[in-house]
Amino acid sequence: MSTWSSEGITLGYGDEGSGDPLVLVHGHPFDRTMWRPQVEHFSRAGWRVITPDLRGYGESTVAPGKTTLEAFARDIAGLLDHLGVDRFILGGLSMGGQIVMEFHRLFPGRIRGLLLADTFAAAETEEGRTWRYEMAERLLREGMAGYAEEVLPKMVAPHNIQALPAVAEHVLAMMSGTSPEGAAAALRGRAERPDYTDMLREIAVPTLVVVGSDDEFTPVEDARLIHDRVPDATLAIINEAAHMPNLERPAEFNAALGRFLDSLATPVAAGR
Template sequence: MAMAIIDDITVGYDDEGTGDALVLVHGHPFDRSMWRPQVARFSRAGWRVIAPDLRGYGESTVVPGKTTLDVFARDIAGLLDRLGVERFVLGGLSMGGQIVLECHRLFAHRLRGLVLADTSAPADGDEQRAWRVSTAERLVAEGMGPYAEEVLYKMVSPGAPPEVAAHVLGMMRGTDPEGAAAALRGRAERPDYVAMLAGVAVPALVVVGADDEFTPVAEARLMSDAIPEAALVVVEGAAHMPNLERPADFDEALAAFLKSL
């Protein structure tokens, strides 16, 4: 565990291993501990694995209000500047995957490869935007507990190992409601990334849980079909978090992708 001051916030992060950099961006409403299996495996396999807590999550500073994806992306760039990392493979899950796409929009020249896990490229429609805003208000009013219990078995499948379900539930309950709400408000305003996909000029891996209700396989296929020569891996027996539910399958796909680089 390490901490860094980036502009006006403090960022908690893990930085393990040596070699080329692999940066992993967590989803909502989680923290960097969702990447523990991958940090452990790939830091032992010759990669320098960096996993930050996004602002508003984990050990990073909570900034109430609205946090748009470009702010998250610039926080990541600032951290990597501080760590002396110029080029890197960048992966993210769910909201983290959308932050990966935003990073590509802002500084594609720094990216060696993209890993897009259980995420979606289109902008929200009116109904989805309204849902994000109303959910943000709900989290601030109620706290994270009711929402966490409501969505747990969409984040992971009902058959997930109990320790995995407990980890996911603990991350959600432990997230600051103001930080989660700020991210939801900002995410409702994200741009549409679909037109950008055809211009991705680095290797890309798209991964999705076969039973993901939040970002179904069709969303993953849209990205893999649009990105030139992207690989698509569907992880059976997993919902929205295959890296935790089926880490062996997820890691096998990621290892093959990294080896191809």
Template sequence: MTAATAQVNGITVGYEDAGAGDPLVLVHGHPFDRSMWAPQVGAFAAGGWRVIAPDLRGYGATTVVPGTTPLETFARDIAALLDHLGLDRVVIGGLSMGGQIVMEFCRLFPERVRGLLLADTFPEAETEDGKRVRRDMAERLVREGLKGYTDEVLSKMVAPYNIEALPAVADHVRGMMYGAPPEGAAAALRGRAERPDYGDLLGRIAVPALVVVGRDDEYTPVTDAEAMHRRISGSELAIIEGAAHLPNLERPDEFNAALDRFLARVMTKA
């Protein structure tokens, strides 16, 4: 596993590059960093994939750019990183905000997508009330930092029963959130407030797709995942029992098994 940096689009991007083989790109959510994919990077790099997990602009080891970061900017950063690495077509997946960034990547660069993982995410544009909430939260994060916000929402990110049963997972999530740069997280919130609706895009997806959701996810409930599954022709749906918004961390074995089956299917369509 190699932790590296690249100079792309005027910023420094930190990323993991592990394993060898066909490329699998994993995009983290808000307000996390690439370490949220550690169970997947290790497993799939050992399983014959080249796994690339970047820190998004404003998070982790990647440059913080205050202001507003639209989903398009995140998607173009990923494309520029792939160009830097000499990679054309990839299987790409994201969780929560990362899933929305992946949808934007599909909108901009459909020819580069070989397979698609959408985890604990949803395609709709923000409501007017939602825009206000995200903008207000952005100002709060800049003003206060992320500790108070983290303490309020941790039990939605990780199911309460897993906070108790899996303290190392809860500590990892809490640490990512505490450590997120406030200006970077705020810029993402402002940009996400203005995201487009990806509903029509889902109907145009012509590559293998996997929709995953934690059974007890309050942010993006199972009904959202089922609706996405219906809109993407030929997609698979995996509901991970015993997990909330971060099934890849809360139930990594079950999440990885679903992803492994899906990737095997992608390979048959190579």
């Protein structure tokens, strides 16, 4: 594992392949291993794939209290500065997609292209804020195991839990293994997230919007809203997948992402 530290926070990260940089941001309550099929595929295809563990997740420092999307985005910017990566293609799924939107708000000039997967652009509702605060307290009281079992059939489509047991086990293990303190901090931060809807019209780089056809957390309608507002965005709906299409249907997800990446640049097998 590679690590980078700044101001008391250490981030674990993966950095594989060479060529144009592709940075992938995981969702909640996962870690960078959720991108394993994409790392394996695109690092072999001539891309440098960088996958951070967000603070509070995976092998990164647990940060109790509240972690805002801005804090996550600035962590990623610091890591990329450390790696000498100035401009890159940035993608994220679910909370990772919201971090991508926040990164664009803060550092639009660093981004060459965007991947927004199974995510939601609007601010949290009052009901949603209450739910996130209450869930944060529940995770601190009970731990992650019960929550992980409860939401697994929404993260991974029920038919895929049966047909793809290794995928279901991976998703369950990521959720169960996440620090309750880190997850709670992120929930509190997301409860107070800004509304990115108006900003979508200001995105001036190529953007790919991806969603699983059976996603209940961020359904196809949410993806269509993002697609319709981002100028010249591309929409890919991954059939027979729920909230984790990159794991449930990796071939289809990689094909959609690959077409998008090919439209931006031709990967080269050059040194870093």
